Amino acid sequence: MQEKKKVGVPENKSNPTTLHSLKTENFTIEIDGKQTGLYTLKNDNGVEITFTDYGQHLVALYLPDKNGNFEDVVLGFDTIDAYINGGGAYMGSVIGRYGNRIAEGKFTLDGTEYTLAQNNNGNHLHGGIKGFHAVVWDANQLSNSEIEFERTSPDMEEGYPGNLKVKVTYTLSDENELNIKYTATTDKTTVLNLTHHSFFNLEGEGNGTVDNHEMRINADAFTPVDAGLIPTGEIKKVAGTPFDFRQMKSIARDIESGDEQLLFAKGYDHNFVLNQGPTDENGLVLAAEVVAPKSGRTLQVYTNEPAIQFYGGNFLNGKDIGKSGKPYPFRGAFCLETQHYPDSPNQPGFPSTVLEPGEVYSSVCMYKFGLIE
Numbered sequence: 001m002q003e004k005k006k007v008g009v010p011e012n013k014s015n016p017t018t019l020h021s022l023k024t025e026n027f028t029i030e031i032d033g034k035q036t037g038l039y040t041l042k043n044d045n046g047v048e049i050t051f052t053d054y055g056q057h058l059v060a061l062y063l064p065d066k067n068g069n070f071e072d073v074v075l076g077f078d079t080i081d082a083y084i085n086g087g088g089a090y091m092g093s094v095i096g097r098y099g100n101r102i103a104e105g106k107f108t109l110d111g112t113e114y115t116l117a118q119n120n121n122g123n124h125l126h127g128g129i130k131g132f133h134a135v136v137w138d139a140n141q142l143s144n145s146e147i148e149f150e151r152t153s154p155d156m157e158e159g160y161p162g163n164l165k166v167k168v169t170y171t172l173s174d175e176n177e178l179n180i181k182y183t184a185t186t187d188k189t190t191v192l193n194l195t196h197h198s199f200f201n202l203e204g205e206g207n208g209t210v211d212n213h214e215m216r217i218n219a220d221a222f223t224p225v226d227a228g229l230i231p232t233g234e235i236k237k238v239a240g241t242p243f244d245f246r247q248m249k250s251i252a253r254d255i256e257s258g259d260e261q262l263l264f265a266k267g268y269d270h271n272f273v274l275n276q277g278p279t280d281e282n283g284l285v286l287a288a289e290v291v292a293p294k295s296g297r298t299l300q301v302y303t304n305e306p307a308i309q310f311y312g313g314n315f316l317n318g319k320d321i322g323k324s325g326k327p328y329p330f331r332g333a334f335c336l337e338t339q340h341y342p343d344s345p346n347q348p349g350f351p352s353t354v355l356e357p358g359e360v361y362s363s364v365c366m367y368k369f370g371l372i373e
Contacts, residue, residue, distance in 0.1 A: 019060075022323070031054060036053055037052070043145055045176060047064075048070075053149060054135075054137075056093055056137055057133070058196075059076045059092060064371070071295070075328055076088065077323060092197060094137075095131065095194065096131060097127050098124070099197075099309075099342075100125070100193070100309060100343075101123045101230055103346050104118065107346055112161075146171045146172070162189065163186065166182070168181070179366045180365045182361065182362070182363040182364075189356050190355050193353045197335055199334070201334075203292050205322055205333075206327070209252075209330070211251055212250055213291065213334065214249065214290065215310075216248045217288045218246070219246070229265060231342050251268070268310050268312040271309050271341050286301075287303050287308045288301045289301075290336075291372060297371060298372060302364075303365050303366070308337065309336070310334065312334050314330070316329060338365040
């Protein structure tokens, strides 16, 4: 059995340099008795991804454009303090125990009502005040291209029942695929909905809005929300609405249509119900595709989850200054978060997010990066 140890940015003898200019000392502090650090993955194509073990934040992701120029395509910051005390608490992080919203921060399991933090307009968002995004994980760098993060979330952490053992593995392939695999077990009946929250701008972080990005989402339906962005319980067809992304269209094309759903969220921040096919050789559904016309960069998202949240950066406001010194403007990024539906513990008509003792939670998200052919 391989000995587990924490390591810093791995040495790559053929290319010991990194594309990022992040300073290790800006990410090396002690939180709750644990030391933090930076970890970098690389592949043979020069793609480079850097994480911190604080919240598993994906801090930088360098991809080539159509001319071979590498650029960082995720929003993020150059100090760990900015993630802790700034506006980027969720940027690039793992989200848990429950991605997205739970109405009024309450749910009932086996006759017991559980109360969570109401940290989003009276509702519970992204696991609470000190969710998985805000704790230090045990990191084990398996190779230059693979890293795993582990921790046990203790019973009643942020109000959730069960001692939950979680492992998240990130693997960067030479096909420019970032595979994210989540596994978890519990000793008490609980709910679980893990996801990843990178803010992408395929033209480069801080390089304007994502309005001109072309997007396709493989979904015939979505789950409408109320003014608090809690699902109403309806599963609505996208046909004839601004939520019809079944064919490629620019993110901005219908965004100012005046649709009530878009007004509630200041744009797109909605859960799309994925179609069950087509699937790849691993049984994963192609959930979404994005193209950045200027740079030529592309993104495909594959998953075994039943849904994906498309968030269009509607709460960015230009106040956050990123790694390159540029402000992050309104709609300056998008997120594609593979998931179960929001508020599922309170919605009996939605796919269940209950995890029982003896079961193994298993979720996969793959981000495949490429170029326009």
